[in-house]
Amino acid sequence: MSRSPNGGLIDRSKSLSFTFDGTSYSGFEGDTLASALVANDVRLIGRSFKYHRPRGILTAGSEEPNALITLRTGARAEPNTRATVTPLFDGLEATSQNRWPSLRFDAMAVNQLFAPIFVAGFYYKTFMWPAAFWEKLYEPLIRRAAGLGRLSMLPDPDHYDREHGFCDLLVIGGGPAGLAAALTAGRAGLRVILADEDVRPGGRLLAEHLEIDDTPGAAWAELVVAELTALPNVNVLGRTTVFGVYDGCEYAAVERLTDHLAHTYPAQPRQRLWKIVAKRAVLATGAIERPLVFGGNDRPGVMTTSAVSTYVNRFAALPGRRAVVFTASDSGWQTALDLLAAGVSVAAVIDPRETAPIAAEALLKAGADILLGARLCDAIGAPVRKVEVHLADGRRRRIACDLVAMGGGWNPAIGLGSNMGARPIWSDAAQSFLLDQTPPGFVAAGAAAGRLALHEALNDGVTQGAAAAEALGMPALKPRFAASDEPASGRPLWHVLGRGKAFVDFQHDVTDKDIALSAREGFVSIEHFKRYTTLGMATDQGKTSQLNGHALLAAATGKSIAEAGTILSRAPYQPVAIGLLAGPHRETHFRPERHTASHHWAIAQGATFVDAGQWKRAQWFARPGEKDWMETVNREVTMTRNGVGICDVSTLGKIDVHGPDAAALLDRLYINTFSTLSIGKARYGVMLRDDGIVMDDGTTTRLAEDSFFVTTTTVNAARVMQHIDYARHVLWPGLDVQATSVTEQWSTYAVAGPHSRALLAQALPGIDLSNEALPFMAAAKFRWNDAPARIFRLSFSGELAFEVSVPATHGDTLIRHLFEIGRTFDAVPYGTEALGVMRIEKGHLAGNELNGMTTAGDLGMARMMSKKKDFIGRVMAARPGLADLKRPSLVGLIPVDQSKQIRAGAHLLPPDAPRTTAYDQGYVTSACWSPTVGHAIALGLLVDGPNRHGERITVHDPVRGADVQAEVCNPVFVDPEGVRVRA
Amino acid sequence: MPDPFSAEPRNRLGIASVMARKGIAAAEICAALGARMPDRPLATFIGGRTVVGTGPGTWLVTEEDAAPDFAETLQQVLAGLASVSDQSGGYAVQRLSGPAARTVLQRGAAIDFHPTAFSTGSAATTVIAHIGIIMWQVDEQPTYDVAMFRSYSQSFRHWLNQTVAAL
């Protein structure tokens, strides 16, 4: 064990056991998985992406590129989890990744020997040909050799919650700047959301020996959080990462609710997606320490200085016994002091700068070598055993050690700030890229703004918190904080020449040589460079590697870093589970379902359901003994045509169009005329789009002088409503007409077949259903069980038929009542499939024909287009191309050999013509087997079709591979004279 | 202590949508109905009747224990002033109440339910779990009525159950 006997923000009274690659270890409450592994002397955590190099822990934060493990097992296994931000819990199981057969011995590590072919762009060059090899050989090989963790391939068993947040100020990050901003704004009464990704806010205050107002940093953070939590206007969200910035001051965040728990109860969501609308936001995400680029800088045992300080100070976990510190900034010297204080011997502090900060004295006293103007050029051994140092005087020296702390300086964590597309610009003062243009209301503070010192961060937070208050006209008191002073200067060092591989992007295995290669091969634009080398394209988005890479590219191309520029960060800033974004909308709940009032009754009747938009509609009602759906549908059709059938048609769109100008509006919406329709009568109508193509059809009934009841197809209901509103609001706002959807108000049942009148006469006594009182296309109001009800003499089936409508609250009662009475008549329920067969038999149109490509003329309704009035689509429908009589138009098709079937989608070609598109004359839109006529029938669109009845044609089906000879005929197969509907 | 959360269906409600005729001000309709007709997304309560602003010149009127011909009567009263469509069967209304109701709704709708932004008499037509809803706040307990098209009841219930279980 490498745990200091005391100190740290861990609860030593709560011991937690966990396993890594099957071996049991223990840690404490407050540990991360990474800190517990450090304390247990586990240094080898995984193998790298491309070269399978042994890797350890590089950082102590969410920027970690190396220490990726698979957390948990089975369906809950989550690959590529960063051990550095995984709170330890009792029973945690973690597994290393990308190694075979084991972490210590990895066969794929031979990839390192072939490193020359794995350089940037290797697969573009190496695996070019033959093309056939790609899918079968190259890709599987590469995928096995290169990669990270594997998915469980099981459905995610967790569920995910969502919440919408609204605030005056969103503070992103709970370090000193964020806490100061939240406190200032919170005390001023602003609605504040503070989102901090750690298990407890505090940021660097938890990891360093800092004091604010003479209080140790961690204790100060605790006091501030306690005050914030007590304020009713402040919402402190711990374990919450803001991962995206969007238009309109919207932010996305993930709150991790159970990831830190060993056990959860079943209804407990794993994570919550926050969609936050914030008038203003402060980016207080701090800064990320840059690694230094030298040979073997990826060896286990090489860590950033901030990581070393964090493990030592916050977790009392010692990452080594004998350390070498290689730093280009003062913060690294503090790490050396932290190590000393924890009892770790410091062999040397190496700084490329020539002057030492004050800390040097104490280190010298403790026996450390202070090597100024020197560079560490190679770390040797895995885990690291020694380092080679290039001294100021040109000599080389080897130093034995088991820990290298490296500090290249600090990059403000500005990723979120470029989500909206504004490119960060170089700051000479901060020696880093900083946000230039920020999203509206969004500002960086503290280290994220390049102001690294503690007092600067606190001041920045106060200033931005107060600014948010003042912008809302609320006065804010600006608290003053006395912060412990600290030296914070540094000078970037971008590269040290060594013998070993020097890594820039640890997660994607991009080295200094890859960058030089990219420059040599002309990929010098920062965006080309990114894609060619893949630097910054791993799951960490290059948080530790971007600036080093861009600086090296600038050097290789002779540009300044400012000229070379930097890339943008995209949401999600940190990886998030797909399940989080899906929330409850997955599997059968992917979208809501709509059920008609007869749904439960239909289930009880054994209905099979089909989706029609969001609606669940009964497709057919199978009876015991029926061998397939076809037998069921044939029975439903035959029993309806010979007796009586009942179908729920409630899903059709229904719209009340009211007002003095209702008729005038309908005349403009439909190709035919409704102003001439008598009260109590219905009429079929067709509406066009602006471009002259058919949009929808349906019947409209006039219930009063100023009251029409419009129906639409099921799937177009919302679109037609929108179209009507467009006409009312935009096209003709002067018309006095009101419209509203009443689709859901009415349960409507079609009662069809020769016995329908007799059935309804018993079911709805007192209503005159005679031809005189209620002729075809007539409608009447009545009361049913006191409720307002309506009956329409309409028929989609071509039979004598009625549609009965009652309020949906009465729909279940009515369907049961109809079948109760219907027993005497052997009434049959029929579904959408029988409905479809009967409408094809009658040549009625449906979605297959109203397919967004057909004109009214194509569908045999050219004469319906009124010439006496204007209507939407009229002028455009008259374009020569759309009005051409030779266009494919509606016909019926019967197979010459009546044992054959015709399939929808098949193409129509002249007999004996080559089967090529040049001879294509149309296609089949709808096809079925007709139990009424006893053979297959189909509807299709055929060039000059109406003039070709009696002709033979080839129905060519290249996809399903069956050619059928067919005869062109009238598209009405059953009762073409329409005797039955008027019976 | 009241229950942290309860959800009850409101049955036997008469429901109608009312749309003003061209050039008719809300005040005229108001005079005919004896109810204040808010021309903003607000709800007004008079006895068992609630009038909810759902759009410009558009309201949803609900009435407790309404007669079956509730909408027809309303149409007669408003003849020449507004168009009325019966929606008594069209909407299902759920009453959500208790201290946790605000959080439940905040997890469904992208509307700010903070008391300073949404209080008794506030109303919104919006979306929860891809389901269109009209909702209004009834009291400060808080109690909310949520109206949705009836066919969505089961899907709404699924969302509600899952959200409440996660409280």
Next chain:
Amino acid sequence: MRIPCPYCGDRDSQEFVYRGDAGPVRPDGEEGFFDYVYLRDNPAGPIREHWYHAQGCRSWIVVTRDTRSHAIHGATLAAEAAR
């Protein structure tokens, strides 16, 4: 993205249906329909657009949006804008 509905207030853009440029006006006579149906400008900058608050108050509105930044400068009811 949030869209300021003149009736409902600021709302999530998912509640709206986008139509496009609010500029073209449906011609009264026989001419100009091709331009009305098919021709659209694609300005880099502010544009007045038709949006439908389908999941809200069902109003067609005219939104002024900057295509470069998605900044929304305001919205009016289409029925009022037409007057």
